[in-house]
Amino acid sequence: MIAAHINGTIRQVETGTTIFNLVKDLDIAHKKIALEINGEIIPHSQFESRILQDGDQIEIVTAVGGG
């Protein structure tokens, strides 16, 4: 297992987890999101190939109401 910070919360995930796996496990694969790891935006095209590393800082954002 490795530890990843996801939207400010530490989560334990299986070693070798891809972003694709992660968003499925978080039940947000169907949602419109953008994601960055350690400040770098990860395009959706890389979700299946990018493997999480221990200590990764992951931010997942979406559009909400605002003016």
Add this chain to the structure above:
Amino acid sequence: MDLLKIGTRSFESRLIIGTGKYGSFEETGHAIQESGAEIVTVAIRRTNLGQNSSEANLLDFIDLDHTTLLPNTAGCYTSDEAIRTLRLARELLDGHDLVKLEVLGDPQTLFPNVSETLVAAEQLVKDGFQVMVYTSDDPIVAKQLEDLGCVAIMPLASLIGSGMGILNPWNLSIIIENLKVPVIVDAGVGTASDAVIAMELGCDAVLMNTAIAAAQDPIMMARAMKNAVQAGRDAFRAGRMPKNLYHASPSSPTAGMMPPSSKK
């Protein structure tokens, strides 16, 4: 056709509305419809994870085929935060490049930090964004932002969410006169007459959120704002009569009056 041209896009409606502070997503969607707005702003925030992951999303309630989303940088206090937010927004919205930049300087007044705004604007334009920018009503800064390549300059009329209306029409007029890109009043509109005044001054559009969302009946206010923006635009284009400070001018003929009564 009197189109509003912003960057490479054209719009029929000159009312842009925000999607915050509504009672529900249904109400947000209904207000957008009633307002006739073709551009609506959205904020970028962390996705809810865990127990709320199946909850509805705002985007499900917006007719995305007929609406242009305008992601904003609300809540950002540095150019770096704003740039980061809009790069994420572009990824989120599949390469969408029309954005609203706002860099705040103070949580009490939400006045813009114009020096950070200028830095962010320059970088975002270089990155290929079409930047609509919230700023103070300083004509010099407005011109600098235009010179940097922003596609619309959006001065405040009064503080964000204050509903205080158009506090400095003279500054707005100077900005409108000096700029080639659209000038859009962003922030401060409280009721329909404020929107009319902004448009009569020659603003190209009005952006508002709280004036609609915080009305007793947001849907009816959305309609009022649609009509106000249209009325103000028509009045501006029609060209108002000159003001005569000390001379009244009768509307009815002065000839053909009956003589004064001779009866004693």
